[in-house]
Amino acid sequence: MPRVGVSELVTLSRVIAGGQLLRYRGGEQGFTSQFEEKLTKQLGVKHALTVNSGTSALISALAAAGIGPGDEVLVPAYTWVATAIAPLAVGAVPVLVDVNESLTIDPEDIKRKITPYTKAIMPVHMLNLVCDMDAITAIAKQHRLKVIEDACQAVGVTYKGRRVGTIGEAGAFSFNQFKNLNSGEGGAVLTNDDRIFTRARMFHDAGSYTREYAFESNEAVFCGMNLRVSELTGAVLHAQLPKLDPLLKRLRKRHTMMTKQLSKTKKLRISPHNDPDNAVGLTVIFDRPDDAKNFAGHHGVERLIDTGRHVYTNWQPIMTQRTFHDKMNPWKWANREITYSNDMCSKTLDILSRTCRVALGAQYPMPVMQMRARMLAKAIS
Template sequence: MPAMGFREWIAAGRAIADGQLSRYGDDAHFTNSFERALSDLTGARHVLTVTSGTGALIAALAAAGIGPGDEVLVPAYTWMATPAAPVMVGAVPVLVDINETLTIDPEDIERKITPYTRAIMPVHMINAPCDMDAIMAIAKKHGLVVIEDACQSVGVTYKGRHLGAIGDLGAFSFNKMKNMNIGEGGAVLTSDDKYFARARSYHDLGAMIRGHEERYNEPEFVGVNMKVTEIQTAMLGVQLKKVQPMLERMRKRRALMAPILAQSKDFRVTPHNDEASAVSLTILAPSKEAAIALQERRGVWNRLRDSSKHVYTNWEPILAKRTFHPKMNPWAWAKREITYTPDMCARTLDILDRTCVVNLGLNYPDFMMRRVAAGIAG
């Protein structure tokens, strides 16, 4: 992720010096400026900055009217916030296998659709885009809402379109591990006026009384507080200028290393849904044991099965259907029995068992990373 530095410090200082820390007010401009810039970059008509990626997912679901009795399809490989977000609006997550691209499998999406399915939440994990053409076609066929979890792929494109701006709504995260980093933060993206008005209402229970806000004929409803400050968006404005150059370096380094790795007889380079713009690099071993052995080679990072709560078997509260209060449990309102078992997405576990992340080494010269790739390839 782009490093935090002097420019962010200066931007935060300017916001403090302005004395207008709220995103609302005649003197507030950092938030508006950032949202316009992110809208211009991604092509989404509306951008709403919020306090976290999790908050962005919840606000997007609320904007789309997802609620009790609804089922939301989520991949079995993603941070636990993705399945938790439907629970927070009263819906239930239905787990879908991934394929070798490490993203939600369109074929399994078709298998998991029921009369109660309302939304698909594709997740672009570790900068790897989902097969959005197939997903959007399925959604259109079945009348489903698509809410992209692009929290791990801010700035990444799929066939010339920005992730997060392809579906009906999208969610970004700006926490310390993401492509844009201010410690914590997020954004909702949409080109639908109604969804934007509803997301804004949900994220700020006073949003509809702001005199300068367009309401798009949407009535006010009870919301929460996910508002950001001018300090956060001042720093985001700086980070936004860094993300595209960083991703371009990643794309070039990936294009350099992947052909070398592809010559190996010990593994395959993970397939990608848009090879020309790929910025992520992982390798797929023939077995779990082979993947474990690959971790001993310089330049190979973690095996994805060891990714903690990114793997559905570690979503203990979801598998146990446990919420903060028994009468606020969406599974009790579901229109059919939803069951989760540790082996329900066995294909996902097999792929994660065999997949390792390769370090792109952006801080090292090309010749060194060629040698690293050759060493990994064996």
Template structure:
């Protein structure tokens, strides 16, 4: 960052390919295994940019899991489409069987969200999408760098969104990225994120210029991300190494089980699902544990702006031109609410020495066994 300040060129495109943002994009593309990366100013705007680039708009429906950060549902609204919520399964990710049930003639895209570093069942999702000619935008904001069956998340769908906010695997405080292997989608994303794209000296394209937003980052953000990138894989490896240790706390316990994982050999996240919500609530009193229903910011029942179908202006509300009334009643999503009420997330403590995590494993073992003694 000091070099950026010394140069005095803080604009993203001021130094071209020599800039830190461009260098970061090239290195991230290589690491994830995609042809194109575009850095933007948030994960939310990465989702919006991806949908706009893919041509999702008024009259379209976008399938979104009922357990995610609210931006996954707000992004379709931002491009004039409407989100259709889909139940999750025990993996804490969108249920492919429920995707099939929610598809209508208006469905244009699926946003599978890799929650809490847990990959969706992308094999099943991509098969469904190809069969129904749907766009897949991976929301990998909470799982930057995570692997799924030999590929990195964000390299599987048509497009993907990363977030680099303070709580993510790779952080610049705020920031995000759009990823794709499709040249046309990349060009459209680059246009949409920058109203001045026509003066940047980009390689000429046959794609007609259209009106745009301003989601660019500065070179300061690019410099921070460039410096952070080398820390990503060591972080994930520490979580991967701690997974079997922490999972061993639940061996032989009949009233809870490890939540299923779409690629258990690469697991870097641990959660357990109990037989009852009361057992999960009791276990959540332990250090380093949180019951997912209690982290209400990710539960659809708290997304007031989505559920009330309000927009900043009535004539800009996508629900007014949707082909049908979208029902967000909680009764449709009892499966999701039940899973979240019975599931606890276990911190893997990548920031702590392994000796401390061994102590925590013993504490978790005592806590889970104590639930049995409570009857």
């Protein structure tokens, strides 16, 4: 994550001194709007809409894309639970799909999980690792499915010359404390589709029909929610955006260096990557779970099965299919019975038990990370 410092403080001070903390406050263009304009230019996408969390971005994107009751949405079995919760918020149900050794949704299992009720695929770019978007978009085109990219853990990352989150019909970013852009909480919807943007803007703001901007289509106004951000969030993001690409550049350099060192041992493999030339996240895979567990004992290394919260078996409200009210439970009106079990994505569990994430330490000087790389390589040689 980028460091929070003087630039954020200065920008926040300007907002506070002005006394206008609301984003929508008449015709004046505030920091949030400026952030969105700069973000679209930097990412090469037509529209960006800032919302109050990555979860809200996912929900807004699904609603804007027309996903609703009775629909099935394919989500990976390794992600933060919000990816699976988001379809429920619009009345759809999540169908869990295995990941492959790249730790992203497996295109082959996507094909197996498609039913007549499938309406969308939600590929997740986990840990700054990119999905096989060529394969996913080809499948989606063949089956006329929407692609809603969860790029919450990969803000700004590139896949074959395009920024993730801008490839599908819509994408979602998170600006949570631990993300590549950090405003504590926050998110964004990205899209090149005018209608999806119009609908997302309506959905995220219950008062959208009172705003001074003109909608880009003849979309009828519908009831929305309040998922807006304040100018305080927009100010932090506006100050942080120039730090994004330098951060990714540092990660790429460290990935190259760390991969070179760890590749010297035959006791592990560098996990496959769907765009290795632009990799900014690093994981390694072992033949045996115990070897991965032992490797995770070193500083800056974690075995993914042990992180728990990102593994589908620990998504208690999903696995038990419970919502706040029984009559608002999307599983009750699904077109077929949807069942979940702890072993339904056993391939994912096996991969996670043998895979470790290696921190690239963008906040540390390169010599420090070079020393750590040599120590890790020596420890398993």
